[in-house]
Amino acid sequence: MLSGKWKPQIFRLTLDGAVRFNGLLRQLEGSNKQSVATALRELEEQGILERVVIEQKPLHVEYHLSEKGKALVPVFLQLESLS
Amino acid sequence: MLSGKWKPQIFRLTLDGAVRFNGLLRQLEGSNKQSVATALRELEEQGILERVVIEQKPLHVEYHLSEKGKALVPVFLQLESLS
DNA sequence: TCAATTAGTCAAAAAAAGATGACCACTAAA
């Protein structure tokens, strides 16, 4: 579910609140548009993240944890504590 | 820790008891010697599996869960139940 | 003696994943 080079880190960041495309690009050192876009799309397809377009003055896009994503949190943290 | 195409399946099989090289090769459809050998070696290097040579008539090799591997079991099962 | 099973290794090819750079369309500020 969280396989790939960037998905675990992206998932981890969503625990602290919604994330945005360009924000991730800056936070994830060594990442690139394509990889981040692919990771976000796959996480959305799997129903782990939800993509929300914020229709305001400078319109932007937010990705936040879905219910399914939230169900993953405890086991993710447990996993994190083991490695 | 369990990244790669075959490691999760191999790990799963060790929960029911020790596994063996050729046995895995037969159980894991679509697998091959090289990949199974690599997965076993890496799981051993990480201290998740232990390699034991059974010094008997037809000598063979067994891989079984280490203590570290056992610590991984509950979180693995939890993860399994989510996917 | 021949075939099969045990547990692998090695080099090479193929497939999958990731990175790079160009491009797009929109908005806002200087």
Place this chain on the structure above:
DNA sequence: TTTAGTGGTCATCTTTTTTTGACTAATTGA
């Protein structure tokens, strides 16, 4: 009007992962 920021896509190249097939060496059964 140029520059920067928003959020991407596309084709191509590189890197990593996985597969393929040949080979080894010891043991067992027919």
